[in-house]
Amino acid sequence: MGPRSKGENQSKCSICQESGDGFHFGAEACRACAAFFRRSISENKLYTCSGNNDCDVTVNIRCMCRACRLTKCIEVGMNPVGVRQKPGSFRKSKELISPSSSNHDEFSRMPILSKMKLNYENMRNARKALHNEVGENVFEEKIPKEINYKESVQQGMKDYTLMPEWVSSCFDEFRTLSADQKNILFRNSYIPFFMMETAFLSHINNMPDSVIFPSGDYCDMKNLERYYNSTNFEKKISTEDIENLFKPFYDNYKRSLLLPMMNLQVDIYEFLTLFTLLHWDTGLVEITDECLEIGTKVKAEVFKELDFYLTNVKKVAEPSVRIGTIVNLLPAVHKSVRRIQDDMEMTKVFNIFSAPNEFFDLVTGNF
């Protein structure tokens, strides 16, 4: 919506209660708070509260606490994904998430992949707020916990709301498509992306026996009984049935996707290339010729960028071999998706868990 014209009735800024200036990043805010939020996110600022993380942030306080002000921004619904990252503002976390490369090269020679990487980082920041539990502070390091089936469904549905914005922020071409084409591409690629991302997260956290969800929480593959039975469903499922019905999926997922990612030490740029290939699935019958053309072009462009990256930044001895091996992970992603879909059908048939229809449609790719 953006700033409101002066003649309109003004509501208050949801953060400091000053006169509002329209919707900014998903919440009613004044210019000052919008600018503060933009700066904080784009420059990856980290603030520490000197008090108890409950400071008053109304406008009449001269030097209001920045930590509490940012927390309030997040709480009222401001979305970091909407903020453009400043080139070069990145903190290097792990080599796989932030491989070393000069920012100039990164942006000029790898425009699509660089943009995706920045937006992915934004999304990770946004997830901290999104999956923040009541009473938790977004600035405190979240301790990952083991979750059950029901919780993972809830988290999946929550995370799904961030995804369309992320995809749109990654590809200008995607934004220009008609709603039905966006929907087809997005719904078709969401679950494969989810599967691939959980494997990637498990790989970068070096946890081959866990399925790590976007929230940071995880399912322990060595104790599936807890995952499937520690819910408040009346219907319990026997250990034997879990072994027979669900365990094969996890074994396959680990063997065909997670371990190969770890062996290859897939990094963020390679992961994002795979996402691009998943997203722009030009073999879908329902997509238009125009959409097909755009998708083919984007994929070719991303391959060129990856070629540059592997040759000049990562300095891989045999880039073609690496790209062939990495792209050959995609069949395993699709097989895992298909098994997830089969398992989903099974939970319906056995009436084990009643996932909402919305979730069922999402997993089975109905659009």
Add this chain to the structure above:
Amino acid sequence: MGPRQKDKDQSKCSICREPGDGFHFGAEACRACAAFFRRSVSQSKTYLCQGNNDCDVTVNIRCMCRACRYVKCIEVGMNPVGVQQKPRLPKNRKEVSIDLLSSPRTSNSLMLELPLTGQMPILSKIRASYQTMCNARIALHKAEDKTVFEKRTPKAVNYKEAVKQGMKDVTLASDWVSWSFDEFSNLPIDQKRILFHNSYTAFFIMESGFSSHLNNTPDAITFPSGDYIDTNDLNSFYNGTDSDKQISSEDINRLFKPSYERFKKSVILPMMTLQMDIIEYLALFTMLLWDTGLIELSDECIKIGDKIKTQVLKELDFYMRNVKKVEEPLVRIGTLVNILPDVHKSVRRIQDDLEMTKVFNLYAPSDEFYDLVMGNYN
């Protein structure tokens, strides 16, 4: 089995009736006929009969007709896949390539002969044995009343015929795989079975897409025999059998047509757009076969598979840069490998369709065929 020891009871050579020398290339034969067959196949000889393709080939005829002798070899069950291709032909002899895919386009650059075999040992070997398999298919799928030298006219087949042809081709394909990869033939039988059964349907699907691309017929799904499914007339495919149960055009369009449309859009057309050639196709086949993500594979088998795939990607890179002279080899390799997920999706749709024919009780495919398509190997 190989040659039999002299003191054993000798049966007769199935070709010329001379005393046999044991099993050679899949049939009881004497040394002379075995050597003749080996020479004919390894040097890609083509013979012409001066008579009516029905000459007597018994041993007492001094200069027996080579064309008819070769046909007899094939008829009694000799398998060309068992013959190692000669690396180089004599200088004075031009190689004759008999391709299964007999359209005008098949002799073009997409089915090229391979130079630089030293730099591409695996792909060269697969290419040579693939050619041998194509030659063998001519005999395997020939009509009762035709000889192997008459050009086969491809025809639209129905469901039942397609199943029959698919089952016929399996043994040949498994021999081809063994001849293409020494490492495969050395694996324990259970590992071979897992790899082969898991990849056969995917290979069959991908090959039919590749054949359709080579023949420039995106609306036909071409089988190894050269026959095809006309995707614009699925009614004939599903109903042109002697089955009592018929299925309405409406049901065909609703249940089965989407699979064919998806296959065309996601596999055949990309192959055509990319102008995929035989070497690229065989590299993809290697990736399909050595699926090291299968849970049942041994660690040793995984190690072998990963090594072969890496080697083939290196050879493909060499081929792209030095033979095909592609401007951006990495982009092309990435794009080619990205066809594999669509091959797998097509396989899954085929499997779903097969389940559907079971549910609708349309056709009763044999358990053997069902297991083959489903990738069951127990």
